[in-house]
Amino acid sequence: MSTAPYLTEQGKVAGRLMEKYAKDRRLEADRLNEPVLWARDSKDAKILVKSFMMDDHFKIDFLSDVTAYDNQDGEDGEKRFILVYQLYSLEKHIRIRIKAPVDLNESAETITDIIPAANWLEREIFDLYGINFNGHPNMRRIMMDERFEGHPLRKEYPIKQRMGFNDNVHFHLGGHALHVDNTLLEDGSPANTQALPEGEK
Amino acid sequence: MTTPKPNVHTLQDFYNPNVLINLGPSHPAMHGTLRVMCRVNGETIEDAACEIGYLHRGIEKLGETKTYHQWMVYTDRLNYCSALNNNIAYAMAVENLMNITPTERCQWIRVICMELARIIDHIICVAINALDLGAMTVFWLLYHWREEAYTMIESMCGMRLTTTYARIGGMSYDLPDNLLERLWKFCEEMPRALDEVEGLLTSNRIWIDRTKGVGIITKEDALKYAVTGPTLRSAGIDHDLRRDRPYYTYPELDFDVVVGNNGDVYDRYLIRLEEMRQSIRILKQCHDKIPMGPLWVKDKRVNIPEKMDVYTKMEVLIHHFKIFMEGIDVPPGEGYSCVEGPNGELGFYIVSRGGPKAWRMRVKSPSFMLFQAFEQSVKGGKIPDAVAHLGSVNIIAGELDR
Structure with missing residues (x-):
């Protein structure tokens, strides 16, 4: 097939990464020949995201994805989880992937303050892997119920484990816990129709 | 015994700025199991919080416990309005990991499938969006063509909604003999329905009042919240993966990328209509250009043997069993x-440690980002606007919650 313009741009990326960023970091290519840069930790990954957005050679302006995977078998270093940032440039149509190892019981650094799109993605990682993000505005579960225990995408979580819940549902409005009185008046109407977010009382 | 108190509503209740309204999760206008908690002041939504996960089935976890072949059926259940698109995107991801390029004919079939899926998805979005706002006729006009498209898909793979048409390295069946004729007829007649819809809506005073300037996602917000697809293009950003990072036979096809500039519901509606026309343009070219030739790659790792040979030849039977009982062996490595997709960038990030099962199967769904942006952009609008807004971004719960 004919070569698309993005391929020539993508070809330049590895050179620039090698020259400027990969001095003390590991640079790899994945099966699609796209660059994967290993950050030292999640703090370093955040610095990398920031500097890629500044770098005119990349013009990174778009966050495709933030995710993680379990490194239980230790194939990718000693730390337990690997955070994966997929970055994209809408102008140059290039992709760069940053990977950052995070250990069990270690908190990662949030990138919500740079790219707000990471908000839900980081919540999903917290929910499914149990990685806590420092400075995240709303670090709550997103997929699973709030009463759920455990983190289902960890390798040790059995696929057929089930969990029952009792009936006390918590109410939230964004990051604020709501104090909703569920008791009913004698005529069946709710006692409290004015639920106020915490701190706005 | 006390007499029950009469339910007194005072003016103070009426002007209460902190009334909570819960939209969803089971509500006909919420398109699946989406839930939005709104704090309203009068009719204006001042604060909104989306709750998701009501359709969470652990598809990513299942991807780590099923073989690559078995997981194909789960991709149907992501965006169930355009299952073909998901099948092919997934097959493409695994093929990229294995360094397999599908045959010429297979690539053309896949492009046909993806464009048909795009048309179906856009039909659903526009029709339901109009239905939510009270325009029933549009729904009937467009759904006739959706039905027609589904009948074509049925003749291709035997199923309508959950297709599982793609296979790693090929397709489960070749196109039926009369499909290209039917496709041509579809391409000739379907735009007439689009013309009728356009006549009904585009300059309709009520439609314009309900959609123009409603549910605006600005250029900055679109970038900040990383939305993709028609929603990104409606905000004025010219980006389409089919053109910018072409795959399969898209470089050989002639089509325009539709870009809006206001980022409101009306722009998204226009973009979807025009994208359907562009898809039809692509389908017509596919009809002319699709070559004959082999459907399957000549790669022993993935090639599913002919059924007749399985029944009559010993080695082929063993090969067949190896593929279906053990699965295909994907070399270690990763790829995104x-x-x-119809709603935006649908990505599969697969980490393989070798063997027939993925180590990590990540689905990057467009709906997830769209709903996050929806949470922000719905603030400041009215409650009926929220319904119009939600319908226009076409969030599919199956893809959102995975």
Whole structure:
């Protein structure tokens, strides 16, 4: 097939990464020949995201994805989880992937303050892997119920484990816990129709 | 015994700025199991919080416990309005990991499938969006063509909604003999329905009042919240993966990328209508250009043997069993492949440690980002606007919650 313009741009990326960023970091290519840069930790990954957005050679302006995977078998270093940032440039149509190892019981650094799109993605990682993000505005579960225990995408979580819940549902409005009185008046109407977010009382 | 108190509503209740309204999760206008908690002041939504996960089935976890072949059926259940698109995107991701390029004919069939899926998805979005706002006729006009498209898909793979048409390295069946004729007829007649819809809506005073300037996602917000697809293009950003990072035979096809500029519901509606026309343009070219030839790659690792040979030849029977009982062996490595789905960038990030099962199967769904942006952009609008807004971004719960 004919070569698309993005391929020539993508070809330049590895050179620039090698020259400027990969001095003390590991640079790899994945099966699609796209660059994967290993950050030292999640703090370093955040610095990398920031500097890629500044770098005119990349013009990174778009966050495709933030995710993680379990490194239980230790194939990718000693730390337990690997955070994966997929970055994209809408102008140059290039992709760069940053990977950052995070250990069990270690908190990662949030990138919500740079790219707000990471908000839900980081919540999903917290929910499914149990990685806590420092400075995240709303670090709550997103997929699973709030009463759920455990983190289902960890390798040790059995696929057929089930969990029952009792009936006390918590109410939230964004990051604020709501104090909703569920008791009913004698005529069946709710006692409290004015639920106020915490701190706005 | 006390007499029950009469339910007194005072003016103070009426002007209460902190009334909570819960939209969803089971509500006909919420398109699946989406839930939005709104704090309203009068009719204006001042604060909104989306709750998701009501359709969470652990598809990513299942991807780590099923073989690559078995997981194909789960991709149907992501965006169930355009299952073909998901099948092909997934097959493409695994093929990229294995360094397999599908045959010429297979690539053309896949492009046909993806464009048909795009048309179906856009039909659903526009029709339901109009239905939510009270325009029933549009729904009937467009759904006739959706039905027609589904009948075509049925003749291709035997199923309508959950297709599982793609296979790693090929397709489960070749196109039926009369499909290209039917496709041509579809391409000739379907735009007439689009013309009728356009006549009904585009300059309709009520439609314009309900959609123009409603549910605006600005250029900055679109970038900040990383939305993709028609929603990104409606904000004035010219980006389409089919053109910018072409895959399969898209470089040989002639089509325009539709870009809006206001980022409101009306722009998204226009973009979807025009994208359907562009898809039809692509389908017509596919009809002319699709070559004959082999459907399957000549790769022993993935090639599913002919059924007749399985019944009559010993070695082929063993090969067949190896593929279906053990699965295909994907070499260690990782890759992120994405296609321009009807609603945006649908990506599969697969980490393989070798063997027939993925180590990590990540689905990057467009709906997830769209709903996050929806949470922000719905603030400041009215409650009926929220319904119009939600319908226009076309969030599919199956893809959102995975």
